[in-house]
Amino acid sequence: MNRAEVLALASRRTETEERFCAVAGGDLRPIEGPAQLDRQSSQLVRIAALVALDAPLVSWVAQLDAVDEAQLELDQVLGTLVAIAPIVGTLRVVSAGAKIVRATGLTEAAPEA
Numbered sequence: 001m002n003r004a005e006v007l008a009l010a011s012r013r014t015e016t017e018e019r020f021c022a023v024a025g026g027d028l029r030p031i032e033g034p035a036q037l038d039r040q041s042s043q044l045v046r047i048a049a050l051v052a053l054d055a056p057l058v059s060w061v062a063q064l065d066a067v068d069e070a071q072l073e074l075d076q077v078l079g080t081l082v083a084i085a086p087i088v089g090t091l092r093v094v095s096a097g098a099k100i101v102r103a104t105g106l107t108e109a110a111p112e113a
Contacts, residue, residue, distance in 0.1 A: 043070045044080045051081065051096040052088050060096075060103040074104070 013021070016035055030036075037045065043066055050059055067077060077100065085093045101107055 039070045040072055040076070043067050043072055044076060047077055047080050048084050048088075051084060051092050054092055054095055055099075057099050057102060060099045064100065064103050 015033070019031065019035065022029075043063075046063055047067070049055075050063055055063075081093050081096060
């Protein structure tokens with residue numbers, strides 16, 4: 001292989017690389033194919049984003065409805081909170097936990113001490 005062929009080969013991008021470049025340019029069309037997340041993973045990523053943003057309660061109510069539709073268990077949501085805690089910080093996770101408790105009505109179901 002000569003230098004021109006090597007350079008031509010190196011300049012070709014994979015479909016995923018092209019998509020990354022498109023996203024960097026603001027193209028946020030839904031992804032199809034092997035890079036597409038399944039429904040449950042997508043919902044857990046959205047949960048993580050809400051935590052990172054310290055989203056308001058109304059956002060949690062809406063997202064937890066979508067979590068129900070995706071047939072996610074509360075254990076999976078809790079696992080996501082624990083997994084991202086080292087990245088987003090304890091305060092954000094505690095804040096999210098309190099909002100989830102309020103949004104799901106867990107405070108009403110808690111036994112009295």
